[in-house]
Amino acid sequence: MQFDTPMAKPEEKRPNVMKVIEREAIARADVDGRSKLFVRRAAPKDRMCAGDIVQVETINSVSNPSLTSSFTGVCIAIYRRGIDTSFILRNIVQKIGVEVRYMAYSPLLKRIEILQKAERVRRAKLFYLRENPGKTFRQKMLTKSAKTSGSSSPVARK
Numbered sequence: 485m486q487f488d489t490p491m492a493k494p495e496e497k498r499p500n501v502m503k504v505i506e507r508e509a510i511a512r513a514d515v516d517g518r519s520k521l522f523v524r525r526a527a528p529k530d531r532m533c534a535g536d537i538v539q540v541e542t543i544n545s546v547s548n549p550s551l552t553s554s555f556t557g558v559c560i561a562i563y564r565r566g567i568d569t570s571f572i573l574r575n576i577v578q579k580i581g582v583e584v585r586y587m588a589y590s591p592l593l594k595r596i597e598i599l600q601k602a603e604r605v606r607r608a609k610l611f612y613l614r615e616n617p618g619k620t621f622r623q624k625m626l627t628k629s630a631k632t633s634g635s636s637s638p639v640a641r642k
Contacts, residue, residue: 513589535602560610
């Protein structure tokens with residue numbers, strides 16, 4: 485049996501419209517290259533991870549962009565959701581724990597800077613720091629003191 489018309493080719497796969505729109509929105513909002521901080525496939529040294537100490541400078545007034553304030557804290561969580569990517573910073577201010585959530589592509593963020601990379605963080609969300617706020621700093625001090633004293637373990641020998 486022969487057909488007069490050839491069989492229709494299957495339609496080529498079209499790109500997902502919402503993904504294209506989201507990529508364009510990220511490209512428009514990425515004025516200073518901050519999207520590189522939030523890419524999942526980037527090397528850990530290039531991207532922002534939970535446990536990093538981060539400084540964020542924000543614009544306080546839209547009419548006067550020279551008025552800025554900065555907040556430095558430990559990144560306890562990152563929510564990677566395309567243009568809605570956000571992260572939470574935590575710090576102790578006047579003996580009170582303060583957490584601030586920033587939208588990564590907000591036009592009110594002037595600068596995001598990683599001051600110190602985390603060492604040996606095994607969790608994606610560090611919510612346990614809420615109950616035990618000095619835990620990360622004590623761990624860092626123990627490892628630094630062990631390295632300077634020359635012993636391989638942080639436990640003092642009797």
